[in-house]
């Protein structure tokens with residue numbers, strides 16, 4: 001287990017990191033391992049629980065039981081429905097990396113040229129950091145991608161429109177053994193369960209790399225700790241929240257911090273800031289909570305095709321999304337999904 005018992009916490013940390021997804025885990029790992037003196041004390045507060053390899057459910061009943069809700073605050077998946085957007089995310093040590101599709105591509109240069117980004121953020125400026133993250137997440141293309149039926153399907157379609165399918169870089173481990181953080185990982189079996197949680201230990205979630213790195217550097221990790229608001233004090237911050245001992249039992253806490261890193265995901269970080277403005281008089285921008293957008297632009301479906309992409313199923317069907325017909329994900333969105341729809345998703 002990576003997390004410590006809640007009653008072992010200190011009264012104050014130099015850095016309190018809220019959330020253990022990519023934003024929180026990477027920041028905590030870099031702060032805890034920074035070559036500075038004196039060494040700062042760092043802790044991570046994660047509202048979800050720790051999900052060791054082998055603990056992910058593999059049945060429809062299990063997924064339903066793991067849906068996070070008011071009465072089930074330790075659930076793994078959170079589905080938030082707003083007027084114009086719905087958001088699915090993970091809740092647990094490792095954040096949404098526990099249940100995402102492992103695709104690790106760099107954004108196009110043009111993304112940074114869209115209005116709204118700070119001028120200092122350019123692809124060129126960030127490229128060394130992307131390389132470092134790719135190295136730590138052990139990103140690589142599927143070594144046998146060209147042999148996968150769905151990649152062949154994508155290649156056929158790509159050729160029809162004058163291109164070729166690219167094999168996506170994935171945060172997946174394809175060889176058995178200890179990774180650079182000393183965590184033993186098995187090789188990917190291609191089971192396709194990435195989005196419901198990898199029980200093989202092949203998926204390079206943050207639980208396999210950045211979180212062990214943070215812990216090695218001295219960061220203290222606490223789970224089942226939900227931050228509700230933050231308050232500015234004369235010499236730093238007070239972090240207020242609840243320690244969720246079980247699904248039905250919780251206790252309030254306040255923790256002192258020199259600095260707070262808010263990395264609870266775009267929705268929940270916004271929620272904490274808005275609540276802090278209301279309850280703790282924190283000054284925030286009036287733009288906070290506006291201009292959200294999704295990253296999946298559309299889905300395209302095909303069925304009754306000439307080729308079966310998965311010999312286990314009778315019907316040939318495909319799903320392509322985000323207008324990227326020439327890209328493929330290595331194993332689909334999960335065997336369970338395929339079982340339910342008799343179809344084969346073709347990309348992330």
Ligand SMILES: Cc1cc2nc3c(=O)[nH]c(=O)nc-3n(C[C@H](O)[C@H](O)[C@H](O)COP(=O)(O)OP(=O)(O)OC[C@H]3O[C@@H](n4cnc5c(N)ncnc54)[C@H](O)[C@@H]3O)c2cc1C
Pocket residue numbers: 018019020021022023024045046047048088089090091092093094095096097099100101102103104105195225226227228263264265266268269272348
């Ligand atoms: C099904 C699915 C598939 C995806 N596939 C891909 C993909 O293939 N490639 C890709 O690049 N992206 C993918 N994504 C998106 C990607 O996973 C997210 O963009 C990324 O995880 C966001 O990182 P984050 O650190 O901002 O937030 P998160 O990873 O969501 O982490 C936030 C953490 O903060 C915790 N938290 C929230 N509120 C509190 C609180 N009040 N107190 C304490 N802790 C709190 C949460 O429990 C969570 O652990 C996918 C997402 C989903 C849902």
Ligand code: SF4
Pocket residue numbers: 172173187188189190191192193194195197198199200201202203331
């Ligand atoms: S395909 Fe299976 S073994 Fe491979 S990373 Fe996904 S869940 Fe793990």
